[in-house]
Amino acid sequence: MEQTLILLKPDALQRGLVGSILSRFENKGLKIVGLKMFHMAKEKSKEHYSHLVDKPFYHDLEKFMTHHPVIAMVIEGKEAVEVVRLIVGPTNASKAPAGSIRGDFSNSTSRNVIHASDSKETAKNEITRFFKPEELFSYAFKNEDYLKASDE
Ligand code: IDP
Numbered sequence: 728m729e730q731t732l733i734l735l736k737p738d739a740l741q742r743g744l745v746g747s748i749l750s751r752f753e754n755k756g757l758k759i760v761g762l763k764m765f766h767m768a769k770e771k772s773k774e775h776y777s778h779l780v781d782k783p784f785y786h787d788l789e790k791f792m793t794h795h796p797v798i799a800m801v802i803e804g805k806e807a808v809e810v811v812r813l814i815v816g817p818t819n820a821s822k823a824p825a826g827s828i829r830g831d832f833s834n835s836t837s838r839n840v841i842h843a844s845d846s847k848e849t850a851k852n853e854i855t856r857f858f859k860p861e862e863l864f865s866y867a868f869k870n871e872d873y874l875k876a877s878d879e
């Protein structure tokens with residue numbers, strides 16, 4: 728089963744959107760196999776956003792992501808990386824379709840409530856960045872069995 732990393736950004740916590748966002752992944756039949764809240768270290772932010780450190784908005788992004796708590800999650804399921812990106816929507820929430828998380832909960836590029844890994848390779852690196860192996864769990868998930876059965 729494929730795994731992907733999600734970060735609920737500080738705006739999701741500050742606006743009380745955690746439950747609404749989480750339920751979308753569970754409703755889709757995706758399984759939460761790791762979850763924690765923490766303050767991101769500046770070094771982690773630079774590593775996580777290494778493709779953006781030279782951008783003019785990076786300073787604001789780093790300040791936002793490191794000065795307030797975030798929630799990190801590992802989500803598992805069929806084609807989890809691609810499915811989660813679809814549920815999340817594109818970076819610029821103003822252009823994100825209604826029905827996607829960013830489309831429904833944000834109208835901003837910088838404060839777009841959620842991060843999701845953008846490829847299978849990125850997902851592996853990002854999961855390792857934020858989770859130790861013992862922080863990931865295996866358990867029966869009936870929703871997943873139900874979806875599997877109805878696909879075959
Ligand atoms: P993604 O989050 O959809 O993968 P990335 O291009 O990887 O998009 O950018 C990471 C994060 O950096 C975005 O989610 C957003 O918070 C911030 N960001 C990206 N582009 C801009 C911009 O043009 N202005 C302000 N913030 C941006």
Ligand code: MG
Nearest residue numbers: 842843844845
């Ligand atoms: Mg990205």
